[in-house]
Every structure is written in structure tokens, then in C-alpha cells.
Amino acid sequence: MRLIFSLIMALLCLNFSVIAQQVTQTIRGTVIDKNLQSPLPGVNVVITSTNPPMGTATDENGRFRFDNVPLGRHEIKIMYAGYKEGGSANVLVTSGKEVILNMDMEEEIENVKEVVVVGQKDKSQANNQLAVVSATNLRTEEINRFAGSRQDPSRMASNYAGVAGGGDQRNDIIVRGNSPIGVLWRLEGVDIPNPNHFTFTGNSGGAFSILNNNLLANSDFLTGAFPAEYGNKSAAVFDVKLRNGNNEKREHTIQAGLNGLEFVTEGPISKKSGSSYLASYRLLSFEALNKIGVNFGVNGIPQFQDAALKINIPTKKAGTFTLWGIGGKSKIYIKDPELEIDPGDPYKFTTDNFSSDMYAAGISNAHNITPKTTGKIILSTSGSRIKVVSSKIYDIKPEFFEFDMSNTEGQYIANYTVTHKLSRRNLVKGGVIYRSIFYNNNSNYFDDTDSLFKQGLKQKGSTELFQSFAHWQFRVTEKLTLNSGVYYQRLTLNGTQSLEPRLAATYMVTEKDRISIATGLHSQAQNLFIYQYRFYDDKTGNYNQPNKNVGFTKSLHLVGGYQRALTKNLKFKTEAYYQHMYNVPVSISHEDGAGVYSILNTGADYGFYVLDSTVNTGKGRNYGLELTLERYFNKDYYFLTNLSLLKSEYQGSDGVWRNSAFNIGYVVNALAGKEFHLDANNKKLISVDFKVTSSGGRRIIPIDAQASIQKGEAVYDYSRAYETQLKDYFRTDLKISYRLNKAKSNHNFFIAADNLLNTQNVLTQEWDEKKKEVETYYQLGLFPYMGYKVQF
Secondary structure (H helix, E strand, O other): OHHHHHHHHHHHOOOOOOOOOOOEEEEEEEEEEOOOOOEOOOOEEEEOOOOOOEEEEOOOOOEEEEEEEEOEEEEEEEEOOOEOOEEEEEEEEOOOOOEEEEEEEOEOOOOOOOOOOOOOOOOOOOOOOOOOOOEEEEOHHHHHHOOOOOOOHHHHHOOOOOEEEOOOOOOOEEEOOOOHHHEEEEEOOEEOOOOEEOOOOOOOOOOEEOOOHHHEOOEEEEOOOOOOOOOOOOOEEEEEOEOOOOOOOOEEEEEEEOOEEEEEEEEEEEOOOOEEEEEEEEEEEOHHHHHOOOOOOOOOOOEEEEEEEEEEEEOOOOOEEEEEEEEEEEEEEEEEEEEEOOOOOEEEEEEEEEEEEEEEEEEEEEEEEEOOEEEEEEEEEEEEEEEEEEEEEEOOOOOEEEEEEEEEEEEEEEEEEEEEEOOOOEEEEEEEEEEEEEEEEEEEEEEOOOOEEEEEEEEEEEEEEEEEEEEEEEEOOOOEEEEEEEEEEEEOOOOEEEEEEEEEEEEEOOOOEEEEEEEEEEEEOOOHHHHHOOEEOOOOOOEEOOOOOOOOEEEEEEEEEEEEEOOOOEEEEEEEEEEEEEEEEEEOOOHHHHHHOEHHHOOOOOOOOOOOOEEEEEEEEEEEEEEEEEEEEEOOEEEEEEEEEEEEEEEOOOOOEEEOOOOOOEEEEEEEEEEEEOOOOOOEEEEEEEEEEEEOOOEEOOEOHHHHHHHOOOOEOHHHOOOEEOOOEEEEEEEEEEEEEOOOOEEEEEEEEEOOOOOOOEEEEEEEOOOOEEEEEEOOOOEEEEEEEEEO
């Protein structure tokens, strides 16, 4: 605490010389049709927060521009005949970077003489207009603002209703009691592998996101009953967009802190054509945190680096071409000393060499086919590699390799989507996706029982996934909108296929009250290692692959929601949901507790499990209620509070209904923040952000202490699988920022402390053979960090 207090006082006492004249900035951007994503010329654009208001109109390319806008926060309205009024509020204007906005407008069903002013765009609505329930628009400013988010999109998502984080060390997203492996990651319109550092086979999270928050545009996060264009996942969708670079002026960002160094650059390629580039590189190490005593929970120091690029090239006749790519590398060397294999056979230590790499790149072309029809083609490639080598180092014996794994998977994707506006009331959208998947997976482990090295994975080859969808939106009236669609997929690896209907409706009861309902079937292919894993037959000495014909997991979603705008900036929202899972892979074996196995529990631990004789006979069910009260940032403060009540259960091959590993019962979040202006010209300000989180503890399979003592190793009581719930989780986070606007640069200093009260939250329990007892392991304690960012 003394360190935090000292840093706060140091920031408050900084004395910067700021020139006396008025500092201003440029606001410019584009207005597009929400359905077709095509530019709208002649739109009236007004900054209502200046005195007097500033106004202009969009040009033939839908572009507008305001120069000499005062610093601070501003409100912008856009008006166009035949379209609903829109705009954006609380647009932050700083000195070091131009503000570039991309706003959309929705066409009215009927032209009427009297125009009803509806105000700014509902910030809660997703970018994807076809998502009407369980959808949240994650705004980039809040990723940087919210305490505890660590500028990580995944951790940002855990602030919203229905979502629980994976813990202090990891950013897994656990949605409505589902496994995190059910999260679909999409970037620039195409599905990508898990975009996180220090991920592992079969997981969808990691220690830190590869996605750089300084490059992101507003993105969608969907937690249930997705539109037809999303498939092959059953828990949630994270639809991420990269913003375009500044196409008129070169700008740069440098950020430094205890977690490393980052550089972002952007600017025009050709001012005449409006083409631009955006690029970043981060080199990160926690060496500094280790030196001040921060405990990472392992005897190793994480190191990672990543980069991203986006090039945007608009043309007059051929549409807009976009080239993008991201990539990241991470590694850690873990050394655990002073352990024993068994009495009388000591060794110095165990080591784990771990590395993970990820990449995704693509090129797309968005074009007009007719004035009412647009098309988009995407060609992309992506992949990941995970490598682990575990060894034991003895005093006398040579180094002994206990486990090694190399998991390399990638894909080539061709995607074409067409959107057609039949009329003001009717919109249709359809697409086809071809995915060629390649892999080279190997793993070896030493079986102590047989004193034999066994090779669980030895697969190299390729397979294909075909996907297609069709969606129809029918706006019955201005108040009632229906969305229907169908999704299809086929995996050539074993010929499994699925046809999935989707249906949703939203009704505006009044201008302030909206009710929505949605349902849909969602299927998910298993991770490749489930199909590929080999099991050793002791009798024949051969390997077999009993799981190669496992089918898709199925999940039927039903969601109902109500939302009320209490004021312009204050919203209340509630949703109730039920999910019925079937065709769930479970093991028909009942040896060593295999009867309680279900793939629905995968992702609860940092690792993967594959059991022999897996069949699609398991079931599951998730249901719950979510309540949210959110005040958007206005008049220098905001708050967000939500309560999620949930129940998650499953049925293994033994036919018994049990709690799932993710049945934590409840999640409560409360966030608030306030800005304090230190001068009249908005050149200096301090922001204070605070967060409190409480949730039910993780569920585990308990260890039978007496049986473990007798056997000399951990023995789990599978008859009580997931009955034991660890202590409830509680954490408080604090972040303090200081912003300074100078004539041509913007400086931002921040200090933060996650788990400010140093609460001991339980991570897991394991058997300690040396102590002959169950050992409790804890998550991170007080986690301080700081940083400095300059934009110029």
C-alpha cells in the first residue's frame, strides 16, 4: 500500500509546463448504412456540445470533418431523411491523436411527416444488427478504463452479466456455466484460433491477450442464441474488429510499464485514395514485477511478444481491400525444486519448458454488387503451436524426460458473404465458408505402471469443414422485428454434419421499453486431439483410436430479455435463459471414475483429458437469471453493476445428474469511475476507477485423504464429483490515471492494483505426498502495476 500511495502522490505533484493558448483537435469520420455497410452522402452531422454548435454534411463518400474542436468530451448527432437519428455521446477529444469515428444509421420503415427525435445510438446494441439478445458492445475506451481489466479484451468481458473469469492468472471466459472451449473467436469476419499468450491445448484463454487494445474498434460479445452467421461453438462469440489507421496524418503511440514496451504507428499510404496502415509491436516481460516480489504462482517468469498489422485500401470501382494480420509468441521456463519421486529417491528439481505461438492473417474485399446488394470475400490463414517438455533432474541420474508434446494446427479459409436489402422491411444475408484444416500433433509420456514410454498423439494430415448460413430480417413494424435463419456445417474427418435453425424477435413496447426472445440450435465439433488420441492396448501392444467417430456436441438455447432506458444514460436490463445440451461426449468406461467424465467440464483445469471409448450419450443443462444496471459515462462519471444467478449441471455415462465444474452459483460485479478536471481547458485530469467482484468458488473432485495415504498417491472420490465447492471468490481492484494534453501530444500515466485488499482466493487443492495431506493453493495476492502512454 505504501508503494501505491507514493506513486499516487508522485503523479499529483508532477509539474508540467503547458502552453497558454487553446489546444484543439480534429474530429472526422464516416457515416454508413447499417445494413449494407455502404457510405451515406448528405448526412447532417452536428457537434451539439460546443458553443455554438458545429455542423457539416457528409460528402459523396460519406465522410465528414471538424477542425479546431476544443478538448474534452463531446456529443455528436447525425440526421438524414428516411433514416433514424443517430450519433455518439461522450466522444473523448485529446491533443495527441485525431478522433476518427465510424457511425451507422438504420433506415426507417415508413417515411412520415413528423420526425421523432430518438437521440444517440443505444450503446448496448451490438455492431451486428442481427444479434438482438445476449449481445454486448465492448467499447474500446472501456477496455482501457475499467479497473482490473489489464487492458485485456477477455478480462473486459468478465465485467458483464453471465460471465465469470478464469482466475487471476488466466483470462478464460466462462459464460453461463459453459466450458470456455465453447467460445468462438472471430477477427475481421473470420474465425481464428485462441488469440492469447500461454494458452494450452483444448483451452480458449491464456495469461494475456495477443489482441492489442490500442488497435481494436468496438467489438461484439454474444453470450447465447447467436444469429445464423456464427457456428461451430456453443457458449459465446467474441467478434473482434481492428480499427483503420489514420488516412490523413501520421500518428504514433508509445506505452511503457512494468510489463514491457509497446509501439503503435499509423498513417496514410496515399492521401488521394484514402488508404492507410496501422501496425503495432509489443515486447513484454514480468521480470520487473518479479524483482519487487510479485508472486506469479509458478517458479518462472513469463515472457512474450506480439505484433499486428492492418492495411486499408479503398478504391472507386473495386470496393475496399483490407490486409490484416496478428501474431504472438510466448515462453516460460518453470523450475520446481526440492521434491521427491518416492522415499529414498530424491532429485534436484523438475523443469517445464513451455512455449506457445499463434498467428492469423487475411485479405478481404468488400464491394457493391448493386445499390442494394453488397458482397465480401475473405481469404485467410491462421494457426497455433504449443510445445511442452517436462523433465526431472536428479543428483546422480541423467536428465529424465517425463512428458513432451508438440501440438501444431492451422487452417486456410475462404469465405464469401452477400447482404441484400429487398426493401425497407426486408434484409437477407447469406454466406459460405470453406475451411481446410491441417495438423501435426505428437505427445509422449512415461507410464510409471508399465515403465514404458507411450505415444498418445501421432497424427499428421488434414481435414475439411464446410459451413454455410442464411439469415432473413423482417421488420414487421417500427416496433417489431423478426430474425430467422439456418446454419449448416459438415466435418469431413468423420462425416458428421448438422443443420441448425435460429429464430429471434424484438419488440419496442414503448420508446424506453424493449422485450426480446431468441432460440436456436448450436453444435460444436470436438478439438482435434479428441478424435486423434491413441490408447495403448497392454494385451496386443498396439494402439487404437476409439474416439475418431465422435459426433458434434449439441446445445439448444432459449433466451428472453427485457430492457428499459431509465434515462438517456441509465439502462436496466434483465435476461433469463435455459440451455439444453445433448449428444455430449462421455466415456462408457467406469474404471477410475470415468463414468463421471463429460466434455462439458473441459477447461476447468490447465490441461486436457481424453478418455477411452467416448460416445455422444451425455447431457447437460444451464439456466439462470441476469440483472444489469448501467450508467454510461456522462458528466464525468459512470457505474456498472450486475448480478448473475446460474445453475449448471451435467449427466455422465453413469446417468447421475451432477453439478458441473462451472456451477459457481452466482457472480456479482460493481464498477464505478470518476474524472476530475484540474483546469478549465481540459488539459489535465485525473481518473479514478474501482471494481468489486464476488462469485461462488470453483467446484472440484475431492481427494480421499485416507485412500491417498494408503496408495501413496492422490486418490479422488469420484462418487462426490463436483460436490465440493471452494471458498467464494472476492476481489477489489483500483486504477488511477493522470492525463496531460500538450500542444501536439497526449500523455497518460496510470497505476493500478488488482486485489487491492490482498484477499486469499483459493485456486485449487492437490495432494502433497510428502506431507500426506491435501494442500490448498491460492491465486494471486496484491498485484500492482503501472504504465505510461504517449500519443503524438
